[in-house]
Amino acid sequence: MAAPLRVAKHRQACVVGIHALPFSKNIGMTERHSGGLAILGALADAGLTVRDLDGMFRYVWEGTTEMEMARILGVPNLRAFGEVDYGGGAGCPTVTHAALAIENHLADVVVTWRARNRGSGVRPWSQQYMATGQDQFERPYHVARPVDGMAFHTRVWIEKYGWTPEVLGRVAVTQREHARKNPAAMMQKPLTMDDYLAARMICDPLRLFDCCLETDGALAMVLTSAERARDLGVTPVYVHGFAMGSGPQMTAMTFFYDEVLGKTPNAWVAPELWKRTGLTPRDIDVCQFYDAFTPQIPIAFEEFGFCAEGESPAYMADGKNPPYNTSGGGISEAYVHGFNLLVEGVRQVRGTSTSQAENVRNVLVTSGNVVPTGALVYSKDPW
Amino acid sequence: MSDANLDPKTAFPVPVADADTQPFWDGVARGELLIQRCGSCGAWLWQPRPICPRGQTPGPTWTRVSGDGRVASWVVMRPPTLPAYADKVPFVVLLVELDEGVRLLGYLVDGDGAMLETDGAAEGVAIGRRVAVRYHDQGGTRLPSFTLV
Ligand SMILES: [Zn+2]
Numbered sequence: 001m002a003a004p005l006r007v008a009k010h011r012q013a014c015v016v017g018i019h020a021l022p023f024s025k026n027i028g029m030t031e032r033h034s035g036g037l038a039i040l041g042a043l044a045d046a047g048l049t050v051r052d053l054d055g056m057f058r059y060v061w062e063g064t065t066e067m068e069m070a071r072i073l074g075v076p077n078l079r080a081f082g083e084v085d086y087g088g089g090a091g092c093p094t095v096t097h098a099a100l101a102i103e104n105h106l107a108d109v110v111v112t113w114r115a116r117n118r119g120s121g122v123r124p125w126s127q128q129y130m131a132t133g134q135d136q137f138e139r140p141y142h143v144a145r146p147v148d149g150m151a152f153h154t155r156v157w158i159e160k161y162g163w164t165p166e167v168l169g170r171v172a173v174t175q176r177e178h179a180r181k182n183p184a185a186m187m188q189k190p191l192t193m194d195d196y197l198a199a200r201m202i203c204d205p206l207r208l209f210d211c212c213l214e215t216d217g218a219l220a221m222v223l224t225s226a227e228r229a230r231d232l233g234v235t236p237v238y239v240h241g242f243a244m245g246s247g248p249q250m251t252a253m254t255f256f257y258d259e260v261l262g263k264t265p266n267a268w269v270a271p272e273l274w275k276r277t278g279l280t281p282r283d284i285d286v287c288q289f290y291d292a293f294t295p296q297i298p299i300a301f302e303e304f305g306f307c308a309e310g311e312s313p314a315y316m317a318d319g320k321n322p323p324y325n326t327s328g329g330g331i332s333e334a335y336v337h338g339f340n341l342l343v344e345g346v347r348q349v350r351g352t353s354t355s356q357a358e359n360v361r362n363v364l365v366t367s368g369n370v371v372p373t374g375a376l377v378y379s380k381d382p383w
Numbered sequence: 384m385s386d387a388n389l390d391p392k393t394a395f396p397v398p399v400a401d402a403d404t405q406p407f408w409d410g411v412a413r414g415e416l417l418i419q420r421c422g423s424c425g426a427w428l429w430q431p432r433p434i435c436p437r438g439q440t441p442g443p444t445w446t447r448v449s450g451d452g453r454v455a456s457w458v459v460m461r462p463p464t465l466p467a468y469a470d471k472v473p474f475v476v477l478l479v480e481l482d483e484g485v486r487l488l489g490y491l492v493d494g495d496g497a498m499l500e501t502d503g504a505a506e507g508v509a510i511g512r513r514v515a516v517r518y519h520d521q522g523g524t525r526l527p528s529f530t531l532v
Binding site: 126127128129130131132133134135136137138139140141142143144148151152153155156159200201202203204205248249251254256257258261 | 389391394395396397398399400401404429430436455456457458459460461462463464465468473474476478485486487488489490502509510521524526
């Protein structure tokens, strides 16, 4: 008698298709329209069609359900589907669910996507006046914008570790340099440290160029099994491993009421990721760190163990860090809840980034880390 | 009441209590700061919740506290804000660690509970500064806030 499939050997998942529509302030179509086009583009990139597609995973905040998208595109049957919550924290966990579906034979060709009209649409925080749940203790004080929560965190690092404004300015300037090499990036104007320092405060200590862009964008990626990828004639980008974490006593964006102050959930994700992958920071050639705001970059270098706690300013000033956010990231390419970071990580392994790092074997990607979140590693080589 | 009943040009966000949080807001209306304390392990708990997360004991006790504490973090709000705040910027919001150990948010206010139009420099706002609770009236809603002492 054959072993039941549910205990069959796990198989590795890999990314075989990516696609991004042009980023803009007004994409001129609905999110279900742009999302559908992004998925078709990613399938074409993989040499696959809608007839091959049998799994879909999305962010909860993605406005089009898997059911609706499958209906729009004509998917014959979804054998696996699901959603992950918590805004930009959902990026890597969504890909994780897609990879798990493939590893466990739930589906063979799985798509994830994010389409968001946040450039032309309203700012969500400007519409929410009835503050329920955790918001009732925050929003009435105007702790309503995403930047507000991050600013409280940033102040703690500034005062605890003596961060100067230049610590964050360096991130903004570096990512703009990457963006200017990337024709798809929204921000093409040069940005100097003087420009950064002269810009107005939005929520002091955070300035204008500490904040991500407001973008209409749509991106998708297609994953399949390593065996299936061999028949496709594409360069597979292997999903080497992943981890998720919330830490204790989490509140979205305001993770500072209880025992935790001066940490993000990545402090819990990172050890889990290194344990699960068997890798260390020294094995990582490029990072795509979630960057709704610049402080998330130095904090990520510390929490993932690239340098010790408190040492990221010197570590980054000395250029000891691997390249990060090589497309320009959320700060200077586009802000689509971090999906562009997931796509840029694939390009780095493929060797097709506009700021291509050398000899890339492993790429670390992270997701929004003032909410429950996750991280993953893409690799050039299979397990 | 739905968001649609509020005029966004003049409205401030309104706290909407539920059964787990109503005692807090009832206390604020009386000018009392109530924080939950676990009757089993003694832990002070914030935000309000039905079960102590340390030992899973249900029904923590609403307990009046002094409202004294220190600044644990702080920010200065600048545009773009909600429209009702347009003539209030810049203003400071504090994360205050009460002497009981929990941290909660509040405006920086004067001794009478009025919001200060400031970036915090003149007052010397900094992590570690001692504060005391005051109550700020925001469009008819009382909000715990803090003054430097
Ligand atoms: Zn207890």
